[in-house]
Amino acid sequence: xxxxxxxxxxxxxxxxxxxxxxxxxxxxxxxxxxxxxxxxxxxxxxxxxxxxxxxxxxxxxxxxxxxxxxxxxxxxxxxxxxxxxxxxxxxxxxxxxxxxxxxxxxxxxxx
Amino acid sequence: xxxxxxxxxxxxxxxxxxxxxxxxxxxxxxxxxxxxxxxxxxxxxxxxxxxxxxxxxxxxxxxxxxxxxxxxxxxxxxxxxxxxxxxxxxxxxxxxxxxxxxxxxxxxxxxxxxxxxxxx
Numbered sequence: 337x338x339x340x341x342x343x344x345x346x347x348x349x350x351x352x353x354x355x356x357x358x359x360x361x362x363x364x365x366x367x368x369x370x371x372x373x374x375x376x377x378x379x380x381x382x383x384x385x386x387x388x389x390x391x392x393x394x395x396x397x398x399x400x401x402x403x404x405x406x407x408x409x410x411x412x413x414x415x416x417x418x419x420x421x422x423x424x425x426x427x428x429x430x431x432x433x434x435x436x437x438x439x440x441x442x443x444x445x446x447x
Numbered sequence: 448x449x450x451x452x453x454x455x456x457x458x459x460x461x462x463x464x465x466x467x468x469x470x471x472x473x474x475x476x477x478x479x480x481x482x483x484x485x486x487x488x489x490x491x492x493x494x495x496x497x498x499x500x501x502x503x504x505x506x507x508x509x510x511x512x513x514x515x516x517x518x519x520x521x522x523x524x525x526x527x528x529x530x531x532x533x534x535x536x537x538x539x540x541x542x543x544x545x546x547x548x549x550x551x552x553x554x555x556x557x558x559x560x561x562x563x564x565x566x567x
Contacts, residue, residue: 371553373494380559424493426554435498435508436499440493441494
């Protein structure tokens, strides 16, 4: 059972907009920033969004992030076939001396 | 270009200790801006943060693994290491080493990952 809650799956057709939610608590998302990672099949994860809504260099602006209270969301607009991957949210958790927590991951299927 | 490379046995017997080392190249492990961590992923499952270490030796651990985990750093070799004791089949996973930025705790560099199987 992951500390951060994500839907196990999401799907969309090419060109559509898809959102993936990430729900936490006051000790993690409620008081710290959220990072999102994309993991393509058979590869290491890649940083997709950091500090709630910032994109690292090279990440297309089709990807965006937001946070409100103890929840965060990742939005992908203009969905492309190469976006089919697993997506994970993560945040620092202030409880128990501090540690990183991940969501369980969302498998995005492009139909 | 920073690179991280995991090394260690791919097979560990139940009840024994899993030991992995991450070698950092293209940058210094003694940077003041980063922690160096371990993250694992059981086959077909999600990511689990194990813990991280600063070059000075300061550590943070996953509370659920803390009793079995030791992470250490060797700045002279630009390496950091993971030891996980009393392993069971549930510890079978791909183990990634990673660089974590100190304020936002984002992971900006990952190793390629190494599969460790716990089996007799």
